[in-house]
Amino acid sequence: MGSLFRSEEMTLCQLFLQSEAAYACVSELGELGLVQFRDLNPDVNAFQRKFVNEVRRCDEMERKLRYLEKEIKKDNIPMTDTGENPEAPQPREMIDLEATFEKLENELREVNMNAESLKRNFLELTEVKHILRKTQVFFDEAAQGSLVSYPQMADPSREEEQVQLLGEEGMRAGGQAALKLGFVAGVILRERIPAFERMLWRACRGNVFLRQAEIETPLEDPATGDEVYKSVFIIFFQGDQLKTRVRKICEGFRASLYPCRETPADRREMAMSVMTRIEDLNTVLGQTQDHRHRVLVAAAKNIKSWFIKVRKIKAIYHTLNLFNLDVTQKCLIAECWVPVLDMESIQLALRRGTERSGSSVPPILNRMDTFEEPPTYNRTNKFTKAFQALVDAYGVANYREVNPAPYAIITFPFLFAVMFGDLGHGLIMFLFALYMVLKEKPLQAKKTDNEIWNIFFGGRYCLLLMGMFSMYTGIIYNDVFSKSLNVFGSHWSSVYDMNYLMRNKDATIDPKDAYSSTPYPVGVDPVWQFASNKIVFLNAFKMKVSIILGVAQMLFGVILSLWNYRYFGKRLDIYLLFIPQIIFLCFLFLYMVLLMFIKWVSYEATATDERLLPTCAPSILITFINMVLFKPAEPSGNCDPYMYGGQGGLQKLLVVVALLCVPWMLLAKPLYIMRNQRKAHLPLNNHVNAVEENGGAAHADLESGVQNAAPAQQPAHKPAGGHDEEDLQEIFIHSGIHTIEYVLGSVSHTASYLRLWALSLAHAQLSEVLWSMVMRMGLQREGWFGGVAVFLMFAFWAVLTVSILVLMEGLSAFLHTLRLHWVEFQSKFYSGAGYTFSPFAFEVILEQAASSNDD
Amino acid sequence: MLKICGPKLSLCGLIISAWGIVQLVLMGAFYYVQSVGLAEDLEVMETNYKDADEFYADADKAYTQTAYNCWIAACLYIFTLLISGQQFYQNSRNSLDA
Numbered sequence: 001m002g003s004l005f006r007s008e009e010m011t012l013c014q015l016f017l018q019s020e021a022a023y024a025c026v027s028e029l030g031e032l033g034l035v036q037f038r039d040l041n042p043d044v045n046a047f048q049r050k051f052v053n054e055v056r057r058c059d060e061m062e063r064k065l066r067y068l069e070k071e072i073k074k075d076n077i078p079m080t081d082t083g084e085n086p087e088a089p090q091p092r093e094m095i096d097l098e099a100t101f102e103k104l105e106n107e108l109r110e111v112n113m114n115a116e117s118l119k120r121n122f123l124e125l126t127e128v129k130h131i132l133r134k135t136q137v138f139f140d141e142a143a144q145g146s147l148v149s150y151p152q153m154a155d156p157s158r159e160e161e162q163v164q165l166l167g168e169e170g171m172r173a174g175g176q177a178a179l180k181l182g183f184v185a186g187v188i189l190r191e192r193i194p195a196f197e198r199m200l201w202r203a204c205r206g207n208v209f210l211r212q213a214e215i216e217t218p219l220e221d222p223a224t225g226d227e228v229y230k231s232v233f234i235i236f237f238q239g240d241q242l243k244t245r246v247r248k249i250c251e252g253f254r255a256s257l258y259p260c261r262e263t264p265a266d267r268r269e270m271a272m273s274v275m276t277r278i279e280d281l282n283t284v285l286g287q288t289q290d291h292r293h294r295v296l297v298a299a300a301k302n303i304k305s306w307f308i309k310v311r312k313i314k315a316i317y318h319t320l321n322l323f324n325l326d327v328t329q330k331c332l333i334a335e336c337w338v339p340v341l342d343m344e345s346i347q348l349a350l351r352r353g354t355e356r357s358g359s360s361v362p363p364i365l366n367r368m369d370t371f372e373e374p375p376t377y378n379r380t381n382k383f384t385k386a387f388q389a390l391v392d393a394y395g396v397a398n399y400r401e402v403n404p405a406p407y408a409i410i411t412f413p414f415l416f417a418v419m420f421g422d423l424g425h426g427l428i429m430f431l432f433a434l435y436m437v438l439k440e441k442p443l444q445a446k447k448t449d450n451e452i453w454n455i456f457f458g459g460r461y462c463l464l465l466m467g468m469f470s471m472y473t474g475i476i477y478n479d480v481f482s483k484s485l486n487v488f489g490s491h492w493s494s495v496y497d498m499n500y501l502m503r504n505k506d507a508t509i510d511p512k513d514a515y516s517s518t519p520y521p522v523g524v525d526p527v528w529q530f531a532s533n534k535i536v537f538l539n540a541f542k543m544k545v546s547i548i549l550g551v552a553q554m555l556f557g558v559i560l561s562l563w564n565y566r567y568f569g570k571r572l573d574i575y576l577l578f579i580p581q582i583i584f585l586c587f588l589f590l591y592m593v594l595l596m597f598i599k600w601v602s603y604e605a606t607a608t609d610e611r612l613l614p615t616c617a618p619s620i621l622i623t624f625i626n627m628v629l630f631k632p633a634e635p636s637g638n639c640d641p642y643m644y645g646g647q648g649g650l651q652k653l654l655v656v657v658a659l660l661c662v663p664w665m666l667l668a669k670p671l672y673i674m675r676n677q678r679k680a681h682l683p684l685n686n687h688v689n690a691v692e693e694n695g696g697a698a699h700a701d702l703e704s705g706v707q708n709a710a711p712a713q714q715p716a717h718k719p720a721g722g723h724d725e726e727d728l729q730e731i732f733i734h735s736g737i738h739t740i741e742y743v744l745g746s747v748s749h750t751a752s753y754l755r756l757w758a759l760s761l762a763h764a765q766l767s768e769v770l771w772s773m774v775m776r777m778g779l780q781r782e783g784w785f786g787g788v789a790v791f792l793m794f795a796f797w798a799v800l801t802v803s804i805l806v807l808m809e810g811l812s813a814f815l816h817t818l819r820l821h822w823v824e825f826q827s828k829f830y831s832g833a834g835y836t837f838s839p840f841a842f843e844v845i846l847e848q849a850a851s852s853n854d855d
Numbered sequence: 856m857l858k859i860c861g862p863k864l865s866l867c868g869l870i871i872s873a874w875g876i877v878q879l880v881l882m883g884a885f886y887y888v889q890s891v892g893l894a895e896d897l898e899v900m901e902t903n904y905k906d907a908d909e910f911y912a913d914a915d916k917a918y919t920q921t922a923y924n925c926w927i928a929a930c931l932y933i934f935t936l937l938i939s940g941q942q943f944y945q946n947s948r949n950s951l952d953a
Contacts, residue, residue, distance in 0.1 A: 483892050483893065484892050486890070486891070502907060526892060530891075530895075771896075772895075776895075776896045778928075779897070779924070780897065782898065782920070783920075784924075784927070786920065786921070786924035786927075787923070787924040787925075787926075787927025787931070788927070788928070788931070789924070790879065790924050790927070790928035791927070791928035791931040794875050794878070794928060794932075795875070798874055799871070
C-alpha cells in the first residue's frame with residue numbers, strides 16, 4: 001500500500017512494444033491509468049508524426065459525432081447514457097465506424113436540406129396566403145370607399161388607363177390624362193417597417209401609397225429555425241418608373257414580393273390553390289420530420305458509446321505518436337514513469353494486450369536509472385482527495401517530500417472550527433455535508449455545470465469534518481446562535497441580596513465568594529452570557545488559545561522538516577538548520593506558551609498569599625517584551641513581577657541562546673561548505689584519490705539541496721576558479737534570505753495566529769448582533785400577534801444566518817485557515833516545487849472531453 | 856393541484872419550515888420553563904421597575920406569552936411545511952413527467 005505521508009515511489013521505465021501489439025497494449029494501459037508516457041520526439045511537430053493520419057481520421061469522426069449530437073439536442077431526443085464503458089475498438093473496426101458515421105451524416109444532411117427547402121416553400125406559401133387575406137381587406141376598404149366617391153380601383157369593366165388616383169372628380173378637376181395605377185404586395189420583417197416607410201416616402205417623394213397589416217402568428221425562418229414576426233404591405237403607385245424604384249427599395253429591405261392578381265375572382269382562385277398546396281406540403285414536411293426523427297433516435301441510442309470509442313482510439317494514437325521507432329521498424333520504444341508498487345499490474349496489462357493482439361513476442365518493461373526528478377504521485381481516495389487538493393493548490397510536493405495533507409485532515413477543520421465556533425452554525429454545515437455524503441452516489445451521477453455546487457460537493461468530507469469540529473468548539477465556547485446552553489448548571493451564584501440588586505444596575509461578582517471553585521464541566525460557564533465583561537474574558541482566553549495552537553502547529557512543522565532531512569540524508573542540515581531553528585522557536589515562543597500555563601495554574605482568587613491573587617498576575621505580553629528587550633520587570637505595589645524564582649535570569653539566558661541561533665543558522669552552513677571546498681581542492685592538486693577520503697563530508701554537501709554547489713564538488717570535470725566564488729556568494733545570499741525569513745517569520749507567524757481569535761470574536765459578535773437585531777424584534781412583540789411576528793422574523797433571521805453567518809463567515813474562516821496552513825505551517829518544511837504525475841488514463845481523457853463538450 | 860412555487864422556492868420553504876418547527880418548539884419549551892439565557896429578549900428586561908415582585912410577575916407573564924408565541928409560530932411553520940411539501944411533490948412529479 002502506498003502511504004499518504006509521502007508521495008509514491010516512481011521509476012522511469014523503458015517499454016519495448018512490438019508494432020502489431022502496441023495498439024492493444026497502450027489501450028490496456030489506458031484502461032489501467034497508471035503510466036505517464038514521456039514525449040520521445042519533442043522536436044517533431046504534430047504533423048510529422050507517425051500516426052497523424054489516424055489522429056486526423058478520429059478528429060473527423062468526432063466532428064461528425066458532434067454534428068449528430070447537435071442535431072439530436074435540437075430535437076430534444078434523450079440520449080441514452082448507459083454508463084457502460086466500451087473498450088477501445090480494434091484498429092480495423094475504425095473503418096466500420098467511419099462508414100457508419102459517414103452514412104449517418106450524409107443522410108442527415110440530405111434530410112435537413114430537403115426539410116429546409118420544403119420549409120422555404122412552405123413559408124412562401126403561407127406568406128402568399130397572408131397577403132391574399134390582408135390585401136383583401138385593403139381592396140374591400142377601397143371598394144367601400146368607392147361607393148362614396150372613388151371608383152373601384154381594379155374595376156374589370158374599365159380600362160386600366162382610366163383608373164385614377166383621385167377618381168372622376170380628380171379627372172374632372174385637374175383634367176389630367178388617365179393614369180395607370182399599379183401596386184405590389186409583399187411581406188417584410190416587422191421591425192423594418194418604419195425605415196421602409198420613410199425610405200419609400202423619400203425616394204418616391206410621397207407619390208406612393210403604402211398600406212400594411214401585421215401578421216399575428218409568428219413565422220418560422222427556414223434557415224435559422226427562429227420565429228419571426230412579419231407584416232404584409234401593399235404599395236400603390238403610378239407609372240413604370242416608380243414601379244422599378246419601389247421594387248428596388250423592396251429588394252433592399254429584403255422584402256419578399258409576391259404576384260397578386262388584380263381581380264377579386266382571380267385572387268380567390270389563387271387563395272384556393274395556395275391552400276391546397278400548403279396542405280400537400282404539410283404532409284410532405286411531416287414525413288420528412290418523421291424520417292429525420294427516426295434517424296436521430298437510432299443514432300441517439302449509440303452516440304455516447306461511439307463518442308467514447310472514438311475518443312479512446314484518438315487517445316491511443318496520440319500516445320503512440322509519443323513513441324520512438326527502433327531501427328528495424330519492428331518495435332516501438334516508449335519511456336514512461338511508473339509507480340514502483342504497480343509494476344505487477346502494468347506487466348499484467350501488457351500481457352493481456354499482447355494476447356489480445358495475437359502477438360507472440362511479449363513486451364519488455366525495463367527499469368531505467370535517471371537523474372531526473374520523478375513526478376509526485378499521491379494516491380488518494382474520495383476522503384483524502386479534498387485535503388490533497390488544498391495542499392496541491394499551493395504547490396505540488398517535491399518527489400518523496402513529507403506530504404502535509406494527512407495532518408491537514410485534522411488541523412484544517414480544527415483551526416477552521418476555532419474561528420467558526422458555534423454549535424448551531426456548525427450543525428447546519430454538518431447536516432448539509434452529511435446530506436451530500438449520504439446521497440453521494442445519486443448526486444455524483446447527476447452531473448451539473450454549477451461550479452459552486454461542484455466545489456461544495458468535491459469538498460463534502462472536508463465540510464463534514466469542519467461542521468463536526470465547529471460543533472465541538474461551539475460547545476466549548478458555549479454558543480448556539482449566540483445563546484448559551486446551561487446543561488450542567490452554572491458554577492457561579494449570586495451573593496447579593498435583593499436590596500442591593502434593586503439599587504445597582506451592574507454588580508461585580510467576586511470569584512472568591514460566588515464561584516464554586518470547580519469549573520463548569522464542559523467549556524465556558526453559561527453565566528458569562530450575561531456578564532458585561534464577557535468579551536474581555538473571552539478575548540483573554542481565545543488569544544492565549546490561538547497562540548498556543550499556533551506555536552504547537554509551527555513546532556510541528558519544524559519537526560516535520562527533520563523527517564525531510566533524515567529521509568533525504570541531509571545530516572548536515574539537521575545540525576546546521578534544524579537544531580538552531582527549533583531552539584529559536586522553543587526558547588522564545590514555546591517559553592511564552594509555558595508562561596501562559598504557569599499564569600493559569602498559579603494565580604487564583606482564593607489564594608492566601610496575596611502575591612498570587614489575580615490582581616497580581618503579570619501580563620504575558622509585557623513580560624515577553626521585557627524579556628526580549630532585557631528590561632528588568634518593575635514591581636507594582638506588593639506584587640511580584642515574576643511568576644517564579646529565577647525567572648529574570650532564565651529569561652536572559654533563553655534570549656541570548658535564541659539570538660545565538662541566528663548566526664548559527666546564517667553562517668554555519670556556508671562556512672562549512674567553503675571549508676570543505678578548500679579541503680577538496682588542496683589534495684586534488686596532489687592526488688585525485690584524496691577526494692575519496694574526503695568523500696563523507698563532500699558527499700553530504702552534494703546532497704544538501706544547494707544544487708549550485710553540486711558542480712563545485714566535482715572539480716575533476718570543471719576547472720575550478722571564478723565559478724566557486726560565485727557559487728559561494730549564492731550560498732551566502734541563499735542562507736541569509738532563509739535565516740531572515742525564518743527569524744522574522746517566527747515572530748510574524750506567531751502574531752498571525754491571532755487571526756484565530758479575531759475571526760472567532762467577529763463571528764460570535766456578528767451572530768449576537770443578528771439575533772438581537774432581528775430575532776428579538778419578533779420575540780418582543782406583545783400580545784397574540786407576537787406569534788406571527790416570530791414566524792416572520794424567524795424566516796428572515798434564518799435566511800440571514802445561512803447567507804451571512806454560515807456562507808460568508810464560513811468562507812472567510814476557510815480562507816484564513818487555508819492561509820494558516822499554506823504560509824504559517826507549510827513554510828516550515830514544505831518546498832512544494834514538484835510536478836504532478838499525470839498518467840495516461842482513458843477515464844481522465846473522457847471526462848475532460850465531456851466537460852469541454854458541454855461548454 | 857395548483858402549482859405556485861418553483862422547485863427551488865419550495866425546497867427553501869421546506870427547509871426553513873422544518874428548521875423553524877424544531878427551533879421554535881424548543882425555544883417555546885425553554886421560554887415555558889423560564890430559561891434565564893433567553894430572558895434578554897423579553898420586553899420586561901428593558902423597562903425599569905421599582906418593585907421586584909412586580910417585575911417578577913411581569914417577567915413570568917412575558918415568559919409564558921413568548922412561549923406561546925413561539926409555539927404559534929411553530930404551528931404556522933407546520934402549515935408552510937405542508938404547503939411547500941405539497942408544492943415540492945408537485946414539482947418533482949412534473950419534472951418526472953417532462
